Amino acid sequence: MTERKPPGVSFESWIDRQIREAEERGDFAALPGRGRPLPDDTTAAYDELWWIKRKLAREGMSVLSPTLALRKEAEDVLAAALDAPSERVARRLVTELNDKIREALRTPPPGPPLGLRPYDADEVAREWRDRRAT
Numbered sequence: 001m002t003e004r005k006p007p008g009v010s011f012e013s014w015i016d017r018q019i020r021e022a023e024e025r026g027d028f029a030a031l032p033g034r035g036r037p038l039p040d041d042t043t044a045a046y047d048e049l050w051w052i053k054r055k056l057a058r059e060g061m062s063v064l065s066p067t068l069a070l071r072k073e074a075e076d077v078l079a080a081a082l083d084a085p086s087e088r089v090a091r092r093l094v095t096e097l098n099d100k101i102r103e104a105l106r107t108p109p110p111g112p113p114l115g116l117r118p119y120d121a122d123e124v125a126r127e128w129r130d131r132r133a134t
Contacts, residue, residue: 065111070104073097074116081124082131090128094121 006014022028047053056063064072077097084090098118105114 066109067104067111067114070100070109070114071116074101074119078119078124082128084128087125087128091121091125094119094124 028034053063074097077093081090081093084093098121101114101116101118105117108114
C-alpha cells in the first residue's frame with residue numbers, strides 16, 4: 001500500500017518520486033513484455049474497450065448474442081461438414097446443428113432474429129460427394 005500524499009506536495013512530483021523509487025528498487029524489472037514496444041495499431045480508431053476485447057479474444061470468449069453465435073456456429077459447422085473425412089460425419093454434424101436450430105426456433109433466444117432454418121442433410125451430403133469427385 002502506498003503512503004498518503006503529504007500536504008503541500010503536488011500530485012505530479014509525489015507520483016514521479018514514487019515511480020523513481022520503484023524503479024530504483026527494481027519493481028519494474030521483471031514485468032512481462034519489458035523492453036518490447038507496446039502493440040499499436042496506428043490505422044485503427046481509438047477504442048476505449050480495446051483491452052476488454054483483447055482479453056475476451058485471448059480467453060476464447062465471445063460477445064455475440066445467442067442468435068448471432070448460432071449463425072456463426074452454423075457457418076462453421078457447414079464448412080466443417082464439407083471438409084469432413086466421411087459422409088457419415090458430415091451428416092452427423094448437420095443433424096446436430098439442425099437440432100440446435102430447431103430448439104432456437106421453438107424458444108427464440110434474446111437478440112436479433114435467427115434467420116436460419118434447418119439444413120437439408122441430403123443436400124449437404126450431395127455437396128460433400130461432389131467435392132470429393134473433383
